[in-house]
Amino acid sequence: MKPLRYILLGLLVFAAGSLGAAGLDDYKSLRLPEATRAAAGTNRVTVMFLGVATLLFDDGETAIMIDGYLTRVPFAKFKVMAPDDAVLKKHLARAGVGKLAAVAAVHSHFDHALDSPRVAQFTGAMLLGSESTANIGRGQGLAESQIKVVKNGDSLLYGKFKITFLTSAHLPSKFGLGQITEPLQFPVHGEAMKLGEAFSILVENEGRSYLIQGSAGFSGSELTGRKADVVFLGTGGLGATAASYQSRYWDAIVKTVSAKRVVPIHWDNFYLPLDVDLVPAPGFDKSMDALIAFGKKDEVEIRLPVEWQWTEPTLGLK
Numbered sequence: 001m002k003p004l005r006y007i008l009l010g011l012l013v014f015a016a017g018s019l020g021a022a023g024l025d026d027y028k029s030l031r032l033p034e035a036t037r038a039a040a041g042t043n044r045v046t047v048m049f050l051g052v053a054t055l056l057f058d059d060g061e062t063a064i065m066i067d068g069y070l071t072r073v074p075f076a077k078f079k080v081m082a083p084d085d086a087v088l089k090k091h092l093a094r095a096g097v098g099k100l101a102a103v104a105a106v107h108s109h110f111d112h113a114l115d116s117p118r119v120a121q122f123t124g125a126m127l128l129g130s131e132s133t134a135n136i137g138r139g140q141g142l143a144e145s146q147i148k149v150v151k152n153g154d155s156l157l158y159g160k161f162k163i164t165f166l167t168s169a170h171l172p173s174k175f176g177l178g179q180i181t182e183p184l185q186f187p188v189h190g191e192a193m194k195l196g197e198a199f200s201i202l203v204e205n206e207g208r209s210y211l212i213q214g215s216a217g218f219s220g221s222e223l224t225g226r227k228a229d230v231v232f233l234g235t236g237g238l239g240a241t242a243a244s245y246q247s248r249y250w251d252a253i254v255k256t257v258s259a260k261r262v263v264p265i266h267w268d269n270f271y272l273p274l275d276v277d278l279v280p281a282p283g284f285d286k287s288m289d290a291l292i293a294f295g296k297k298d299e300v301e302i303r304l305p306v307e308w309q310w311t312e313p314t315l316g317l318k
């Protein structure tokens with residue numbers, strides 16, 4: 001993008017952000033109820049949403065994280081971004097993260113994978129993702145023994161968690177296409193954090209199943225035959241797409257896995273820090289209205305996550 005386009009995009013994000021707070025309030029009744037964090041031996045799985053597609057899963061014995069994007073680089077630093085260790089440590093402490101078994105990146109754009117290797121380093125986790133994600137880790141000095149490159153269909157077991165990677169697609173966009181083919185040296189321009197491979201990630205634990213769709217894209221039939229009780233559905237950019245695209249996206253993801261509940265994610269303005277209440281990005285209302293209509297038609301519950309709160313996303317499902 002040209003500099004002027006960055007500036008215009010930034011203004012748009014902030015202008016819409018300041019109006020958007022009321023938008024979130026409009027959907028208060030859809031919030032997932034707060035739960036206590038799962039303890040060992042309770043046969044529960046609890047999830048904490050930390051903005052964009054960052055999700056912390058805990059069954060009381062094992063904890064895993066999707067993405068782990070916590071630095072939330074301000075827009076002014078888009079061209080010279082790097083993980084901020086102080087911010088990362090502060091937020092990991094607030095979330096009560098000690099040891100993590102794995103950090104799995106949905107794809108390698110900055111708003112997903114910038115911090116994944118540092119989170120792995122701080123928590124002892126394995127970094128799971130595409131070769132591009134691995135090269136972000138290598139550039140940040142993560143040991144090769146803590147990196148696992150995954151491909152379509154790969155499943156990994158951590159305690160009672162089974163994490164399966166399924167090839168998906170990104171929301172159609174020209175941003176940061178391609179692969180990261182060698183260790184990435186930081187700081188980097190945001191566009192150097194290229195997509196790599198986009199995955200749908202299926203998390204299963206003792207009969208419960210959760211699909212994490214980090215980006216509002218879909219490809220062929222990779223999800224056919226897969227089931228998920230709950231879909232954490234990426235909505236970034238969805239509000240700006242055509243109604244026919246939104247409907248195909250819903251069918252390709254939510255209907256294919258026969259989900260009973262959808263939890264929209266990736267709706268917040270990720271240029272703002274996690275210290276303040278999340279502010280919806282432009283298009284939030286439009287994507288929510290579309291999802292609510294699809295949910296009504298197909299009898300799928302739509303529930304919004306609240307940042308920093310433990311929730312039990314499968315609670316009450318038959």
Ligand SMILES: [Zn+2]
Nearest residue numbers: 107109170215
């Ligand atoms: Zn992306």
